[in-house]
Amino acid sequence: MTDLLKVEPDHVVLEVGTGSGYQAAVLSPLVRQVYTIEIVEPLAKQASRRLAELGYANVTVRAGDGYAGWPEHAPFDRIIVTAGADHLPQPLIDQLRPGGRMVIPVGRSRNSLDLTVVEKDRRGRINKRQILPVVFVPLTRSRN
Secondary structure, eight states, X not given: OHHHHOOOTTOEEXXXXXXXXXXXXXXXXXXXXXEEEESSHHHHHHHHHHHHHTTXXXXXXXXXXXXXXXXXXXXXXXXXXXXXXXXXXXXXXXXXXXXXXXEEXXXXXXXXEEEEEEEEOTTSOXXXXXXXXXXXXXXXXXXX
């Protein structure tokens, strides 16, 4: 997924699904800034502490619904979603910079997902390609 993202040193990246913080740590030395959202608050707090203790100064973690993205820091050069969605979340597409790229597992069920690369061209048109079948935990939403 990191390779498909095709990051550059000046990029600002949004990650949806922080988990332990591993993907954010992988991205951190490759880009200018990583914003990462985790819906499970205790996981977000643990990852934030862990990443700070390990010296990843360009990673900002917050607890929240990643489906909505992080509009305060948009637009993003790249977005990586580390949970399976049943469709492309419009808020994430809206927060992707023209010329940007998103990598996201999309499909009908957790066992029927395709790793998908979404590119927004300079005019804002969306192009998507399915790369390979994958299995991920589902992208969950806040209930409030």
